[in-house]
Amino acid sequence: MQKGYWIPVLHSHLPFVKHPEYDYFLEEHWLFEAISECYIPLLMQMRRLEEEGTDFRLTVSVTPPLAEMLDDGNLREKYALHLDKQIELANKEILRVKDDPAYRDVAHFYHERYHALQEFYHGFLGSNVLNGYRHFARLGKLEIITCGATHGFLPLLFVSTKAVEVQIKVAVATHKKHFGTPPNGIWLPECAYYDGLDRVLADNGIKFFFMDSHGLVYAKPTARLGVFAPVYTPEGVAVFGRDPESSKKVWSSKEGYPGDVHYRDFYRDIGYDLPFDDIAPYISPDGVRVFTGFKYHRVSGDLNVKEVYDRNAALLKAKEHAENFHFEREKQIDHLASYMDRAPMIVSPYDAELFGHWWFEGPDFLYHLFKTIDEHKVIRAITPMEYLKLHNKNQVVTPAPSSWGDKGYFDVWLNSGNDWIYRHLHVMAMRMEELANAYTKERNHLKIRVLNQLLRELLLAQSSDWAFLMTTQTAMEYSIRRTKEHIANFTRLYEMVTTDMIDTGYLEWLEHKNSIFAGVDYRIFA
Amino acid sequence: MNENDRRHLLEESLSEAGGSSGIHSTQLLTDEIRVLPAGVEYEIPNRYHINMLVCLPVNLETSFVYWEVTSEFLAHYHTATGQLKTKVFSLHETKEFELEEFSVSTELGRYYLHIKAAMQQIQARMGFYDENGDFMVILVSNIFCTSNAHIEFSENEVWMNVDENTREIIRASVHKESENLSSMGLYEEKNMEFFTLCSLSSGDLIKRGQ
Known part of the structure; x- marks a missing residue:
């Protein structure tokens, strides 16, 4: 029996970084790392679910600068070369660690992984990551939403109303250009909201956005169902509030799943560990050591005495954590239902780049989570628009200006x-x-x-x-x-x-x- | 749903809240220290030679004010930086309250101020006291709305159905109301003053080709 709803949201964003004046520019590698470790692995897991006939729903923001970079010819060419180089390094790594059984398994894993990434990129994705998002949006599995045109922090730009309007208008136009339809929703940059922003959103056809929980609890009047049902602003735009409990399970580096000792360690990387001459062709040409993506250790002990990564054990743990997440959400929904007159809704937004980049097994976790949801059918993964079609009567409040940054307001910016x-x-x-x-x-x-x-x-x-x-x-x-x-x-x-x-x-x-x-x-x- | 249920849901909504994501992916992707390749050093304007006063929200208790004024502008009012003050007000539909006053000693400057005023419209005004002790305003800022950290239930909650057909009607209705009555109307009217002042001064720059 279905008891409640879960709205998973991944915010995918990188600032626009393009340096055609250099063959290698370190900051462009922010994008390449995110493509190899996050965007493609997530799309590969979606493809796996599709092929297995498992239903899923995911809301993903692809910000305009990210969409523009993913579509940029110069950056796509550089990314293809980057993949070639990663495969070259994977080949060398197999030879380097051939006599060490523990490291050898990990080296083979990377070798297979980069080949699979390359095949998926040039094959299914047609050398453009956006094609993957388009595919799953067409299937109705993915709700792609937009963001500010360049992720402008709107509460600090609003002294020029036009500046805010243009951030939104350009975002909507760019979304249409890349995905063929105007966006229904927006991920406000840094979830930052100011009084009156809903009017700009409504004027541009935006039907929903997300806020951190205190924006709704301290709204005027308080959102009486907390973050477990959406509200409308006076302009009729729906607001979905972040659930703190499910957020913590992924965000928190201490209490969250990513800190488990079976998972791959983020910091130990051969870019820093190998002798300079061995790794020189794969780091910055100016000699600055950088992350290569080849990490042989798991989260254990201090930085210098970490144990070797065991891929199979990590995957088992990801499955276990997915089942735990499902169990916890079911318990949370049961608990909330006793206080509510409708089925509770839980909104779990995360930065997409945490899945795969920071938490290497994050995409596998999501795969198993959707499998578990599909198997039990007590929680329904849903998009905001699907939810609003089922429950279109909601409370009207004026949200409190806020953000999801440190301390909850605008101090960081x-x-x-x-x-x-x-x-x-x-x-x-x-x-x-x-x-x-x-x-x-x-x-x-x-x-x-x-x-x-x-x-x-x-x-x-x-x-x-x-x-x-x-x-x-x-x-x-x-x-x-x-x-x-x-x-x-x-x-x-x-x-x-x-x-x-x-x-x-x-x-x-x-x-x-x-x-x-x-x-x-x-x-x-x- | 009774009062206890409502309280409980709000506690659940806020547990561990207070903001932060803890880990920020942009920060992780940029977690490498390096010296940038030598390149062009970009020169940016020190002054824009305009007259502008801006007030921005920082958090529940802190606001930020910055300004730029020209000597010509001050001479026009027969005043100088040492005589200038900036006052910060909370605006209400029929009255306003002064929250803070600080001295302005430079033509270009910034100031952080601490004010506690939940969900109120805030505006800064720069001016000087004339010989009669009256505060003569020469520059007004934009208006912003402060945030709130209080739970406030209403006996008259509004709930609405929103679908594709009614969305436009609701929006149009709210616009009409806000233009006449609400703080949003006040906000827009006051912001017009701000932009008129600013655009006049920088419009002159265009004409002069500066």
């Missing part, structure tokens, strides 16, 4: 370490709006190209990732440089428009390098 960004972003948005209005009827093709590139530079500068990384002090230098790059580019392009002195070579270079949203029209800002 606005503090003394990154507050210098915002005056530039706000002036740029203001200038963009003025130019869009002033040049609405512009016919000069060259000037139109400059205006379009201005908009791209503004959107790229607005990415919340830069402010986030400045706070966490990871890739800080790159984040500062990227922010300054887009501000400087915008400023120079702005001068070119206002003085009518256009540097064509400079424009062409920016169009090639910062090529996100190829068809964007600056008039969207008017």
Whole structure:
């Protein structure tokens, strides 16, 4: 007997990083790692479920910058070369550890794995990861939702209403371009909400979004069913709240499943462990050691005395954890049902990149979880739109401004370490709006190209990732440089428009390098 | 559903909440330390030569204000930075309350302030005291709504059915109401002031080709 609903949500996002000026650029490998360790393994598990006739439902955000990168010809070529190189390294690893039985099994596992990834990428996916998402969306198994155009932190951009509107409009247009239909839902960047944002969402056809739990519990009035049923904003947009209990099981590095000693260790990697000369061709050409994805150890002991990874044992543990997750959710639903007059709904959102990248066995866990759900049929995995069709009468509340970041509000994206960004972003948005209005009827093709590139530079500068990384002090230098790059580019392009002195070579270079949203029209800002 | 049931559901909703995801994938993917290849050093503007006051939310108790004013702008009002103050207000439909005042000693600056005002509309205004002791406003900020950390039940809960056909009707109805009555209407009206001021000043820049 079906007792309740489960809405799993994976937020897939990376900032737009493209450096065609380099054959190898470390930050592009954020994308390549995510493709090999997360996006393809997840799609492979979905394919496995499909082939086995197992029903499943998953809501996945594919953010506009990620979709643009996955579709970019230059990055796809580089990724194909990256896969070749990984296979070359896998071949070498088999030889290197051939005399050590424990390590040999792991080396063979990687060898098979990279061959399987390559075959799936060039075969089923047709050398474009987006094809996988499109396939499962067509089958009705996957609800693909969008995000801000460049993951802009909307509560800090809203001083220009236009800036927020354009983040949403460009996101919707990009989603249509890549997936053929407008999105029903949105993953708000960092789940960050401000009072009045629902109006922009409603105006752009968005029917639902997600918030962290305190955004609903502290709503006005309080959402009386907590996060176990959706609510509507006054604009009629549905809001689904994150369930803290199921979130913790995956997020928490201490209490969560990924910390189990059977799982692969994230940190030990031959990129750091092997003698420099052996690993040099597979790390950054400037000699900086990086993660290669070849990790031979499991989560155990301290960093230097870890035990060897046992793939079969890890897979058994993933199955066991999937069954435990199912058992816990069933118990949670039974418990909640006694307080509710409808079947409880549990929303479990995670960053997609945790599955496979951080938690290597995460995609296997999801596979087994869907198998268990299908077998027991007491919990129904469902998408938000399916849920709303079943239960379209919900409470109306004004959600409380909040985010899912540290401390629950906006501190991570606005503090003394990154507050210098915002005056530039706000002036740029203001200038963009003025130019869009002033040049609405512009016919000069060259000037139109400059205006379009201005908009791209503004959107790229607005990415919340830069402010986030400045706070966490990871890739800080790159984040500062990227922010300054887009501000400087915008400023120079702005001068070119206002003085009518256009540097064509400079424009062409920016169009090639910062090529996100190829068809964007600056008039969207008017 | 009784009061105890409601309380219980909310406790369940909030357990372990307070935010954070704990692990952030962007952080993990970028967890490598390196020196960037030498490249262009990007020069960004120090000043935009505009007059602008902006107020942003940080968390439940903290807000951030930044500003830029020009000497010409101050001269026009016969004032100078040492005489400037910024006041922060909470706005209500028929009245407003001053929450804090701080001195402005530079043409370009920023200030973090601590205010406790749940779900209220906040606005900053820069100005100076004239010879009569009246506060003369020369610049107003945008408005934002603070957050809330209180559970508040309503005796008059609203529940609605939303389907494809009614969505547009509801939205249109709410818009009409908000334009006339609600804080959203106030918010938009006040924000218009902010943008009029800002766009005038930076519009001049375009004309001058700066």
